[in-house]
Amino acid sequence: MSIQESKTELPENYEALRAAANRTSSWRDRLAAVEELGKFNTPSTIDVLTHRMNNDTVYRVQEAAYRKLRSFGEDVKQPARRKGELIRGANKTFVRIKKSLPREHSYEAFKEKLRNMRLDLYDAYEGDKGDEFDAWLKSTWEGLLRR
Structure with a gap:
């Protein structure tokens, strides 16, 4: 063949x-x-x-x-890069995870809990942000509302 x-x-x-x-x-x-x-x-x-x-x-x-x-010669249009939330409700999930942790938790604890609870969400943002993922996630975590 x-x-x-x-x-x-x-x-x-x-x-x-x-x-x-x-x-x-x-x-x-x-x-x-x-x-x-x-x-x-x-x-x-x-x-x-x-x-x-x-x-x-x-x-x-x-x-x-x-x-x-x-x-392959398919007539397709290049996809547009999404802006904002990649996964609907992601910001609410981030807030819920932060609220579920002790008040003085570390960024690493938040990151680990996010990875354990919502690997799909963690993975999507990691893939989207690339080398900037950690800085982006830490900034997002710092900006989340508290109780």
Whole structure:
């Protein structure tokens, strides 16, 4: 089988890649799945890539899906980077977590509880903010209202 032929058939691990592409708790897994699925030009992989391009909370994943779809010759528009809350109700969740901790808790305690309680939310913002994530989260934590 030639390389060209293999690119028009589903990969053997398609179901695992599809599951990874939809894993809300890991933008890295979604990005890796998009990169791998982007090697296979099939209706099923195009469907998964289109969904990630249109619906992922992390812009890097959206952009990677867009690039793969364009490389297949798909007529798609580059996704716009979201502004504000990536996940609806995120700020309320941050406030609830802060209020659930002792009054004099540390930033590290807040960060750990957020990661444990809402890994999907933590992961989305980490993927979106990149190297600026820690500074952004600490600033957000400092600005949250207290009881």
